[in-house]
Amino acid sequence: MMQWGFYFDQTRCINCKTCVLACKAWNHERRGDSSIHPFFTWEKDDRYNEPSDYENLPGSDGGINYSEFNKYCMKENWRRVESFEYGVKPPEVYTINLSISCNHCDNPACVEICPTKYIYKEEKYGIVTIDESKICLSCGACKKACPWDSPQFYDDIGLYKKNDPNTPKMTKCDLCIDRLEEGLKPACVAACIVRALDAGPIDELKSRYPKYSEEALGFKRESFTKSGLRIGPNIIFKKR
């Protein structure tokens, strides 16, 4: 089995979050609420015909109805950029950014904990992804088990009653396996303005970036699954 992973250059990241949106611009049709609020249905929805109709929408505030329009957008962040602030006041301050999605780990904590085998590690690229033939119970155990917040829900599952069929289902990064199959780079990697992201077979990445680091500020590599296995995230860095 080949194992794919990511490379992230922490010295280059400018926190522009292009990777975050490039991911969404490619994968938004697979957001968790796409069947509840399909992307193009608003076009035929009479409630959006005239601005006066916006008033009748829930959460209307007389202007741009952010909460209503947000329904048609991907809320899950399969890729995220975290920013860590250091210092007390300028000019002696700096921020360090960490762009991260799923690390497609050797021993994924989410796979181990999932009660229904909804998440699994596929064979060809070692990608941790979803088995659509199984069921997600929306239990949130995967989200808790993952040290890097990779399993994502479009809404806070804590707001839903137990066994509510409308509870959001988990979605996550699958390294754009559809794109890899076409010989393309993952959407986030292809998008990075400062070329701080790369993806590929992890051994290939290690030889492409021989001075790589296992660690980066804000990233905790040594993490373990519930049963005590070393998780082994497949990501390497150029550290700040």
Next chain:
Amino acid sequence: MKYKECNVVCTMHKMHCSSACLLKLHIRDGKIVKITSAGDIPRENSWKSDNSIAPIQRRACARGYAELNHLYSPDRVKYPLKQTIERGNPRGFKRITWDEAIETIAQWYRSMEVRKDELGYYPILDKGGITPYLGTCISTFGNPSGGNVNGAIHVALGDKGKVKGNSPMDIFNSKYIIVWSNDPTATLPYLSYILIKAKENGIPITFVDARYTESIGALATGKNGVPGFILVRPGTDGALMAAMAYIIYKRNLHDEEFIKEYCFGFYPNDTVTSHSTGFDPVTDEPYKGKTYKIPKGESFIEYLETLEKENGSYEGVLKWASCITGVPIEVIEKFAIEYATVKPSFIFSKYNGGAQRTHNGLYYSWMMIALSAMTGNINKRGGGFGELRGDDGYEVKFPQFEKYKSAKKYKPILVSQFALNDAIISGLDGRTSAQLREDVLNMNSIDLGENARLYIEAYIRGDTSGNIFNQTQNINKRRIAWSKLKHIVSYERNLSPTAMWSDIVLPFQSIFENRCNFEKHSSAVSDVFVLNGPVDAMFEAKPDAEINRLIAKKLNIDGFEINTDYISFMKYQWSKAEINPEYKEINSDIKLPDFDEIIREANFQLPVPKEKLPIVLGDFKPGEFTTETGRINFYSPFLAQRGRAVLKINKAQYVPLANGAEKVILDGGVTGRKGIKYRLQFITPHPFNKANATYDNVPTLRNLKPHSVEMHPEDAKIRNIDNGDMVYVYNDYGCVKLPARITATVSPDVVVIPQGSWYRPSLSETYEAYFDSDCDGIAEKHIVPVDVGGCVNTLTEDLNSGILDPYIDGLGLNAGGALCEVSKEKPI
């Protein structure tokens, strides 16, 4: 869904940053379902192309990808709308037919004919409609992005059309890069990558800014004891530059030979008989042969000596600058020496620079030119004076697209964009009645008579103007001014504040709908690209030119037939296309792609090696600039003679803001007309997730960084504010309500409100504002709604900045550095 099911069309992201990034639109069933950009190429062997900067993959930023949600946004204006209640009330908009909308507008035009006969011009402010084709109407002058920079260029270096900064790739010829008051990660994302390459090539970089930015985090290195990040108080950048100039002069580090050969106004008693290649923009007379002498006390040396006299000594000047700017004395000194001795040094601020969008921005930009001139960096390879050009000097030439086949345009009467409120209310835009009469008589051959006033009674906002209701100063005063307009028409795509305040809103097409044309020159390199709108027009949207044609037709005016056979015209253009012959010296094998290829790839670049980049200022012979003196001006006789400098200063120097940092330092703030002491300076930078007012309605971008006022923990603590609290930011002009974000990246005494959020009046909360709405010079009380959209122009004062002269592009924006206060409780 598999990639193969999509049809991919390449286009460019036409946005006013001019980066012109490549977008690949993935189309299924006639709809764009995915967007990728220039980096989306097969992975195998892509390393070289991915990492090259000449040619460069024009990779889009987050805003490019967000076009998916922007294009398919539920608040698209879908049908013509008519306001049936009061302006600004979304409940009053009712759908009407195109016929009704066009007939209504035509009716308004007919009613204006009487006024036109009375006045000699249409009292219609038209930005992109058909009025300029009917007769003389009114348009605006002033440039919010770069008016102050353009003004400084005009007075110091000459005709803006002939003066260009060095190109972005020229930074690789530099030994030291200074980025002043600019955050390329937010405003020029392509430049971030070029700068990263420069940094990794070992070129040191120092940033000067009033706040910490991501650019500083990723790019600042510092050099030889000069830190990577020099923090200045908002609006005091000019004081830092004045001190640097003083140090350079006192230590004899200035380039005397260069100054004597090229400059005017540095030395006392400077006299020159002009060999200028330029013409007076007012009289059209050549400057050549005229003699100019600097008045006593106006030379740059005399200014620097005055600084010394006022502050007692060399140390005194440094102490003065340090006290005002907040920069330590030793940093100022080292920075000045480093800039003067490391050559070439590249200094840039560019349009997006925040410091030039202040009331003293003209002098900030002029001081930057002065510094780069006195050190001789100004016209050198690897040097520069603050600007960047958008191309590398070469181009593909082809015939241009004419929008209308035969319509002829009349020259409009120009009025200050930044004093539009006053102009609508009082008929004057800051110019005296006599000046207005003189300008209009000279430019439009219309005599407004004694006690001249302009009448603005309607406003047509076509495709060429931005979201003007939101993006110019003093919104509460604008509500009053606009209430005096009889008619307001907007061509709009989303229900922006400008559309919200219109009587008729006409839906127009986006860049992705039903169009195709060539465009040239992204900001990074010389290139040709294709703007390709492959999806059908949505709902009842029409192209702006078609809207104009319909109105014209209704008024029985010909000449507005539009060229809609894009592809045949482009084929014709491409058949005539040729590359500059000189480019063959750089690459003798260069060949234009065939038509199908340029349409498919939408990208053709003419990269230039760094040693062959054109340096425009370097081509001017000494004394032959287009300024009146033919030289690089430290003092402008033209400006002095015209008498149109808003702040009445005609030379490069530091000019403090009337209510800025000095007041905070000396008095702890300023007590406004409201009787409240405002202690915090606010600045209004461009955020990375908006392009001016575009995109505030796009949730995906908003989610990346929710709009907030950023403040330092010290300032928050005094005011008992926690991270995430809803707070009120207010001053005499108005009050906005938005969440607070507490961060150590902002200086104490300064708050940051990113610009571009849409104004939204609260339906329940009001505020007592004080401003002058009847133009008698006295502020009176107004009860206004609290702005819950968080638009910073609710707080800004509508002041002209720079040069109030319609003959030159030198009128700038007053956006940052003024004072406000923040509280958790709603102020009265």
